[in-house]
Amino acid sequence: MPFKDILFAQEGPVATITLNRPDNYNALAPNISSEMLAALEMCRNEREIRAVVLTGSGKAFCSGGDIKYFEQFAGSNPDEPVRRLLEPLHRVVMDIRQMPKPVLAAINGAVGGAGMSLALSCDLRIASRQAKFKQAYTSLGLAPDVGWSLWVGLLAGFGKASEMVFLDPVYDAEQAQGMGLVHRVVEQEELMTASGLMAEQLARGATQSFAIAKAGLNHAFLTLLERQLEVERQGVLNASLTGDYQEGLEAFLAKRKPSFKGC
Ligand SMILES: CC(C)(COP(=O)(O)OP(=O)(O)OC[C@H]1O[C@@H](n2cnc3c(N)ncnc32)[C@H](O)[C@@H]1OP(=O)(O)O)[C@@H](O)C(=O)NCCC(=O)NCCSC(=O)/C=C1/CC=CC=CO1
Numbered sequence: 001m002p003f004k005d006i007l008f009a010q011e012g013p014v015a016t017i018t019l020n021r022p023d024n025y026n027a028l029a030p031n032i033s034s035e036m037l038a039a040l041e042m043c044r045n046e047r048e049i050r051a052v053v054l055t056g057s058g059k060a061f062c063s064g065g066d067i068k069y070f071e072q073f074a075g076s077n078p079d080e081p082v083r084r085l086l087e088p089l090h091r092v093v094m095d096i097r098q099m100p101k102p103v104l105a106a107i108n109g110a111v112g113g114a115g116m117s118l119a120l121s122c123d124l125r126i127a128s129r130q131a132k133f134k135q136a137y138t139s140l141g142l143a144p145d146v147g148w149s150l151w152v153g154l155l156a157g158f159g160k161a162s163e164m165v166f167l168d169p170v171y172d173a174e175q176a177q178g179m180g181l182v183h184r185v186v187e188q189e190e191l192m193t194a195s196g197l198m199a200e201q202l203a204r205g206a207t208q209s210f211a212i213a214k215a216g217l218n219h220a221f222l223t224l225l226e227r228q229l230e231v232e233r234q235g236v237l238n239a240s241l242t243g244d245y246q247e248g249l250e251a252f253l254a255k256r257k258p259s260f261k262g263c
Contacts, residue, residue, distance in 0.1 A: 001038060001042070003020075003035045003038075003039070004031065004035065005019070005020055005021050005029075005031050005032035005035050006018060006019055006020050006032060006035045006036060006039060007020050007057070008039045008042070010046075010048075010049060012048075012203070013048055013049060013050040013051060013200075013203035013204075014049070014050075014051050014052075014053065014196065014199040014200060014203050015039075015042070015043045015046070015049045015051075015052050015053070016052075016053040016054075016055065016199075017036065017039045017040070017043075017052065017053070017054050017055075018055050018056065018057050019032060019036075019054075019055070019056040019057065019061070019062050020056075020057045021066075022056075022057045022058025022059070022060070023058075024063070024066055024068060025058070025059065025060035025062070025063035025109075025110055025112075026056040026057065026058070026060050026061065026062045026063060026115070027062070027063045027064065027065065027066035027067065027068070027069070027115075028062065028064060028065050028066055028085060028089060028114055028115070028118075029066040029069040029085070030069075030084050030085060030088060033085065033088035033089050033091075033092055034088055036088075036092050037088060037091055037092055037095060040052075040092065040095040040096065040099065041095070043099065043101065044095070044099055044100070044101070049101065050101055050202070050203040050204075050205075050207045051101060051102050051103075051104065051199040051200070051202035051203040052099065052101060052102070052103045052104070052199075053103075053104050053105075053106050053195050053196070053199050054096075054103060054104070054105050054106070054118070054119075054122060055105070055106035055107075055108055055191075055192070055195070056107075056108050056109065057108075058109070059108075059109045059110060060108075060109045060110040060111070060112075060115070061105070061106075061107045061108055061109055061110065061111045061115055061119060061131065062111060062112075062114070062115025062118055062119070063110060063111075063112045063113065063115050063136075064112045064113020064114040064115045064116070064136055064137075065081070065082075065085055065113055065114050065142075066085075067140070067249060067252050067253065068253075069081055069085075070082075070249055071249060071253060074246060074249055074250075075246075078240045078241060078245060078246065079237050079240040079241055082142075082236055082237055082240045083237070085114075086145065086146070086233055086236070089114060089118075089146050090146065090229050090233070092118070092121075093117065093118070093121045093146055093147055093225075093229070094225075094226075096118075096121045096122060097121060097218055097222060097225065098218075099214075100207075100210075100211035100214065100215075101207060101210065101211065102123045102124065102202045102205075102210055102214070103122045103123050103124075104122060104123065104124045104125070104126065104195060104198060104199055104202065105118075105119040105122040105124070105125045105126070106126055106191055106192060106195035107119055107125055107126065107127040107128060107131045107173075107182065107191075108128050108130075108131065108188070108191055109128065109130055109131055109132075110131070110132050110134075111131060111132070111133045111134070112133075112134045112135075112136035113134075113135070113136040113137050113140070113142075113144075113148075114145060114146045114148070116133060116134075116135065116136075116148060116151075116152075117144070117145065117146035117147050117148040117151060118146065120147070120148070120151035120152065120155065120181065121146075121147055121151065123214065124183050124198065124202075125181070125182040125183055125184075126182065126183065126184045126185075126186060126191065126194055126195050126198060127173040127176060127177070127182040127184070127185050127186075127191075128173065128185075128186065128187070128188040128191040129172075129173050129174075129185055129186070129187055129188060130173070130188045131172070131173040131176070131182075131185075132170050132171065132172055132173070133170065133171045133172075133173075133175075133176045133181065134168060134169075134170045134171075135148070135152075135164040135165060135168050136168065137236070138165055138166070138168055139168045139248065139258070140245065140248035140249065140252060140258075141239060141242060141244035141245035141246070141247060141248030141249070141258070141260065142236050142239045142240060142245055142248070143232070143235040143236050143238075143239040144165065144232060144235075144236075145229075145232040145233060145235070145236040146229070146232070147225060147228060147229060147232070148232070149161065149228060149232060150222070150224060150225060150228045152164060152181070154221060155179070155180045155181055156179040156180055156181055157179075160179050173185045184198075242263060243261060243263055244258075244260045244261060244262065244263065247259060247260060247261070248260070
């Protein structure tokens with residue numbers, strides 16, 4: 001299947017999906033999510049595939065929602081791009097969680113907003129030492145979505161989730177590992193080798209056993225996911241109607257600090 005915004009490769013039992021919009025730091029617009037859905041379906045249906053790697057091309061893993069796409073709707077329909085993006089992205093996250101095979105995020109660089117949600121929805125994460133992590137939503141005048149509040153709350157805890165929401169620091173890979181957001185940190189040049197080796201180990205594992213165990217983990221920890229996605233959907237739509245979001249958008253595009261008014 002020809003893809004425009006992702007690359008798809010299969011080597012034996014390991015499939016690799018690469019987000020491939022490097023000029024926009026692999027930002028998420030509707031087409032890239034649709035292509036991820038198609039690639040995930042192939043991974044699910046192809047019996048030979050027993051492990052999936054998700055990574056990004058260039059300097060970023062994924063910078064979240066595509067701010068240049070949001071800009072096209074600024075003013076008249078500010079919530080429209082959020083609506084258009086959320087529907088396929090929610091399905092991507094559900095498909096990753098319901099994939100009866102392990103999904104490994106190979107985090108090659110910057111991660112922001114919904115890009116973090118995407119990485120955290122995977123089963124395992126290896127990060128390059130050059131990776132950096134930013135919540136990003138609230139600095140844009142939006143609110144976390146795509147399961148972000150659930151993932152970060154579960155993995156890093158309520159305190160760190162609050163720090164990220166209110167202060168929006170940029171964490172490096174070691175800090176992210178210390179918080180439980182990534183499992184391993186390796187040198188940039190070793191990332192794809194280390195990820196490939198881990199994926200091969202996963203692909204040699206008891207795939208049916210992994211599928212049953214993953215369903216059990218989902219049931220124990222993620223029964224709230226669908227409800228959380230709905231709460232976040234409503235939240236980010238409400239936030240997208242504020243003046244502060246307009247300001248956040250303009251400030252990002254003008255490469256300046258936003259001046260929020262609180263409304
Ligand atoms: C922290 C960063 C991710 C990385 O910082 P840095 O390494 O300093 O890189 P920059 O110089 O800032 O950026 C490099 C170029 O990439 C462009 N870019 C970066 N992020 C985006 C983006 N999200 N959309 C479009 N383009 C992006 C940036 O303009 C630079 O291009 P030029 O060289 O041409 O100028 C940092 O980049 C950062 O903080 N990015 C923004 C993160 C962000 O705000 N993401 C959106 C959060 S909201 C979100 O994810 C929301 C939704 C909402 C609704 C539905 C669905 C999904 O998400």
